[in-house]
Amino acid sequence: AVTFTGTSTLTTVAINGGAIIGTSIGASSPSSGSFTSLAATGTSTLTTVAINGGAIVGTTIGATSPSTGKFTTLDATGAVTFGGAVTLGSISTDVITITGLVGIAQGNINGAAVGASARSTGAFTTLAADNAVTFTGTSTLTTVAINGGAIIGTSIGASSPSSGAFTSLAATGTSTLTTVAINGGAIVGT
Secondary structure: OOOOOOOOOOOOOOOOOOOOOOOOOOOOOOOOOOOOOOOOOOOOOOOOOOOOOOOOOOOOOOOOOOOOOOOOOOOOOOOOOOOOOOOOOOOOOOOOOOOOOOOOOOOOOOOOOOOOOOOOOOOOOOOOOOOOOOOOOOOOOOOOOOOOOOOOOOOOOOOOOOOOOOOOOOOOOOOOOOOOOOOOOOOOOO
16 A cells, blocks of 8 residues: 655556545546446536436426426426416327316417317306307306397296387287387288
8 A cells, every 4th residue: 555645746547446535536627537326415516417317306407597398298296387488289189188277367268179078167258259159058148239140939038028129020929018009000900
């Protein structure tokens, strides 16, 4: 065994065994290193890292300086906050399943069927449709402007009657008119 005390300068050294303990390597003039396993107990700064296997466990990624990330599977057990534009799926056949409640504070849902396979309730300030709208069950519409089409097989004002204005009015059954003012035309067959 050789023991060096003080500062020693060795131009070329091949260490084939033993251990380097309590010594900085490359502190003043760093170079490359190759290891079978590398363990650090303090804070390590690695400028460029390629991780090709294993797992990153219990570690925040991008906390102080976020960047992009690409994953085959993304699983989160807590709250997830997305900033900026978010694209889910890449083609029309991609299926995105969200289990639980979704709160959309603002923005748009474009080109997507809502309740296509499993219907539920909906609340809207404004509802616009380019095509026919079919309501099943009982619907309560506070104010409705019907500018075309037909109301078929439906009682109007059955529980709470109000006024009505018509260009023509035809009845096939018995009609009860409390007060009638006939200002023209003819009463025929009566």
